[in-house]
Amino acid sequence: GDSVTQTEGPVTVSESESLIINCTYSATSIAYPNLFWYVRYPGEGLQLLLKVITAGQKGSSRGFEATYNKETTSFHLQKASVQESDSAVYYCALGDASSGQKLVFGQGTILKVYL
C-alpha cells in the first residue's frame, strides 16, 4: 500500500542551526502522487507548509524547502537556520488528487528549537 516514513522525533536543535527532516514514500496505488509538508502548532490545526506536485521540482516557504525526488522516493524538509518559533510538529504527506486530495501521512516529527 501507500505509505510515508519520516524522521523519528523529537528532533532538538539550537536556534540558527540547520535542520533536515527526512521523508521517504511508497506510492503503489497513486499514479501521480503529490507531496506535502504540513505543520501543526500547539492547539492549532494542520497548516500547509509547502507542496510539490511535479517530480523534480522544489517547493519553498518561510525558509523551508523540499525537493520531490522520484528516483529516491524522497521529499526531505530542510531549513538553513531555524528559529524558536519553528518549534512544532511536522508531517510529510502523500496526496492522491484522483479523489479530492486524499492524504497519506507520515507519523509526524516533533521539532524543538531552543535558544
Added chain:
Amino acid sequence: EAAVTQSPRNKVTVTGGNVTLSCRQTNSHNYMYWYRQDTGHGLRLIHYSYGAGNLQIGDVPDGYKATRTTQEDFFLLLELASPSQTSLYFCASSEQGANTEVFFGKGTRLTVV
C-alpha cells in the same frame, strides 16, 4: 482564508456511549474528510465525502459512521464508543485537483473511558 470548524473541541464519553463529532466548512469545497491521529501514527483517513449525501470509506473505517448532510456539514458518528477510539480527530476540506490545498480544523480530542 478557508475555514473548517469542529465541535466539540473536547469530549469525554463512556465505553458503549454514543458520540457525534461535527464539522462545518465555509468554502463550498466539494470534498470533506475525517482523520484520526494517534501517538506514533500519522493522521489516518476514516471516511470522506465528495458532496451532500455521498460517503466514501477511508483506511480505518471500522467502528465509525459518517454523514454529509449539506455541502458545509460533515458528521462523524461513534455509536458504541470503545477505548480504542480515544484519539485526536481532524476534519478537513478541499477541492479536487493536483494543485489543491487541504484545509484542516483544529481537532477534537475524544476520550473514551
